[in-house]
Amino acid sequence: MDLDVLMTPGHLISLAARGFARLSEARLKPLGFGVGHLPVLVALRDGRASTQRDLARFAKIEQPPMAQMLARMERDGLIERAPDPADGRSSRITLTAAAEARLPDAVSELLRGNREVLRDFTAGEAGLLVSLLTRLIASLDRVASVEASPAARISESGD
Amino acid sequence: MDLDVLMTPGHLISLAARGFARLSEARLKPLGFGVGHLPVLVALRDGRASTQRDLARFAKIEQPPMAQMLARMERDGLIERAPDPADGRSSRITLTAAAEARLPDAVSELLRGNREVLRDFTAGEAGLLVSLLTRLIASLDRVASVEASPAARISESGD
DNA sequence: TGCGGATGTATATGTGCATATGTAATTCGG
DNA sequence: CCGAATTACATATGCACATATACATCCGCA
Numbered sequence: 001m002d003l004d005v006l007m008t009p010g011h012l013i014s015l016a017a018r019g020f021a022r023l024s025e026a027r028l029k030p031l032g033f034g035v036g037h038l039p040v041l042v043a044l045r046d047g048r049a050s051t052q053r054d055l056a057r058f059a060k061i062e063q064p065p066m067a068q069m070l071a072r073m074e075r076d077g078l079i080e081r082a083p084d085p086a087d088g089r090s091s092r093i094t095l096t097a098a099a100e101a102r103l104p105d106a107v108s109e110l111l112r113g114n115r116e117v118l119r120d121f122t123a124g125e126a127g128l129l130v131s132l133l134t135r136l137i138a139s140l141d142r143v144a145s146v147e148a149s150p151a152a153r154i155s156e157s158g159d
Numbered sequence: 160m161d162l163d164v165l166m167t168p169g170h171l172i173s174l175a176a177r178g179f180a181r182l183s184e185a186r187l188k189p190l191g192f193g194v195g196h197l198p199v200l201v202a203l204r205d206g207r208a209s210t211q212r213d214l215a216r217f218a219k220i221e222q223p224p225m226a227q228m229l230a231r232m233e234r235d236g237l238i239e240r241a242p243d244p245a246d247g248r249s250s251r252i253t254l255t256a257a258a259e260a261r262l263p264d265a266v267s268e269l270l271r272g273n274r275e276v277l278r279d280f281t282a283g284e285a286g287l288l289v290s291l292l293t294r295l296i297a298s299l300d301r302v303a304s305v306e307a308s309p310a311a312r313i314s315e316s317g318d
Numbered sequence: 319t320g321c322g323g324a325t326g327t328a329t330a331t332g333t334g335c336a337t338a339t340g341t342a343a344t345t346c347g348g
Numbered sequence: 349c350c351g352a353a354t355t356a357c358a359t360a361t362g363c364a365c366a367t368a369t370a371c372a373t374c375c376g377c378a
Contacts, residue, residue, distance in 0.1 A: 004266075004270070005197060005201060005266050005269050005270065006198060006201060007289065008269065008273045009179075009273055009276075009277065009285070009289060009292065010179045010183060010269065010272065010273050010276075011197070011198075012289060012293065012296065013172060013175050013176045013179055013292060014176050014179065014180065014194070015219060015296050016172050016173045016176070016221075016292055016295050016296050016299065017173050017175070017176030017177075018167075018176075018220075018364095018365075018366095019296060019300065019303065020169045020173065020299060021173065021334090021365090021366095021367090022303065022366080023299065023302060023303060023306070024169060025366080026334090027308065034333070034334085035173070035213040035333095035334085036333080036334055036335085037318060038164060038165070039165060039170075042164060042165060045294055051356080052356070052357065053355085053356060053357085060177075060211055061177075061334085061335070061336090061339080062335080062336065063356080063357070063358095064335090064336080064337080064338095064357090064358080064359080064360095065214065065334065065335050065336070067357065067358065067359090068333090068334080068335090068354095069333085069335095071358095072332095074177075074335080087343080087344070087355095088342080088343050088344075088356095089342070089343045089344070089356040089357065089358080090295065090335075090355095090356060090357080091356095091357090094163070102329095107163075107164050107201070108263035110164050110167065110169065111163070111164065111167065113169065113302075114168055114169050115168045116302055117168075117295065117298050117299055117302055118168065118295075118298070119298070120294070120298060121294070121295075125291065126168070128287065128291065129168055129288075129291045129295070130166065130168060130171060131192060132280075132284065132288045132291070133168065133171040133174075133175055133189070133318055134171065135279070135280070136175050136276065136277075136280075136288070137171065137174050137175050137178060139276050139277070139279060140175065140178035140179060140182065140276055141178065143182060143276055144178065144181065144182060145273075147182070147185065147241075151356070176337095177334095177335075180335090180336095180364090181336080182333095184336080184363095192361070193364085194364090195363080195364060195365090210326080211326070211327070212325085212326060212327085220364080220365065220366090221365075221366065221367080222326080222327075222328095223327090223328080223329080223330095223363060223365090223366080223367080223368095224363095224365050224366070226327065226328065226329090227363085227364080227365090228363085228364075228365095230328095231362095231363080246325095246373075246374075247326095247327080247372080247373055247374080248325075248326040248327065248372065249325095249326060249327080249373095250326095250327090275370075295358045
């Protein structure tokens with residue numbers, strides 16, 4: 001019976017992610033944001049990153065997708081780029097006033113969406129979910145880094 | 160402190176989904192499959208769907224993405240379409256022998272990936288994760304359906 | 319019987335992600 | 349101080365997903 005594959009954490013997480021993304025997208029759209037924007041917006045606002053490279057690292061996506069996203073965000077008046085005086089390759093990226101003004105509402109909407117979806121979960125269950133997901137992400141990072149390094153194929157047979 | 164948004168289940172699930180998808184994609188690529196193919200392949204093999212519409216329902220994606228995926232899968236020799244004798248709008252979709260032959264390996268790869276990622280989880284924890292995710296998905300479906308229905312905005316203020 | 323609504327597909331467009339690859343600017347070794 | 353490696357970014361291409369919309373076929377009902 002191969003329906004097993006469709007009950008694995010991997011597949012379930014994919015389903016959950018799509019559901020969450022659709023919901024959040026719908027909630028953020030009236031505010032002029034997309035789900036993927038949030039890490040960028042938060043990072044810029046909190047001064048945690050100001051170059052394309054740092055933003056990509058922070059959001060955990062690759063550089064080309066980040067470049068595209070920033071292009072759209074600039075087109076939509078959410079960010080601005082200024083040439084970096086110290087490095088001719090880089091741009092300093094800043095939030096526009098309009099984006100910064102709407103950001104708190106976006107955050108509220110996302111938190112509200114999470115509360116609604118987790119309405120039937122106890123605080124303990126929600127915490128457990130977050131903790132399991134955090135461990136899972138860390139584990140995925142480990143597996144990915146092992147996969148990536150050409151050497152050091154440590155103990156593949158060990159499962 | 161707004162880093163909270165990046166610690167919500169919604170965002171964590173998105174991170175986990177991307178990580179899992181990348182891993183699975185890498186594992187399936189040598190076999191000529193993509194992650195999104197699996198629900199389609201399994202549904203076709205188990206006779207659970209044979210039209211584009213049913214496949215979309217089964218995979219829980221919309222019809223246009225399914226149409227595109229099927230077009231690529233047909234191009235890549237994974238499926239074949241035959242006109243439905245009973246309905247001029249539909250096609251009966253079937254797995255090719257090549258796809259069916261490689262499917263078990265794909266399933267194995269995915270299960271192996273799940274085992275590797277969950278290596279540090281006890282059986283109980285893994286089960287818990289699956290159960291929490293299942294409930295979360297159900298909850299997302301509920302919220303989405305409430306969102307969709309124009310009437311019956313039941314008790315929005317109740318959170 | 320024929321027409322209008324429902325249904326199955328197809329197409330267009332946009333976003334989010336990926337990899338592969340090119341370009342330009344910086345930095346560093348000799 | 350100059351050439352090479354590194355770095356930051358841009359571009360091209362492809363897949364997975366979404367919505368909006370058009371089109372063709374089917375079916376129920378007057």
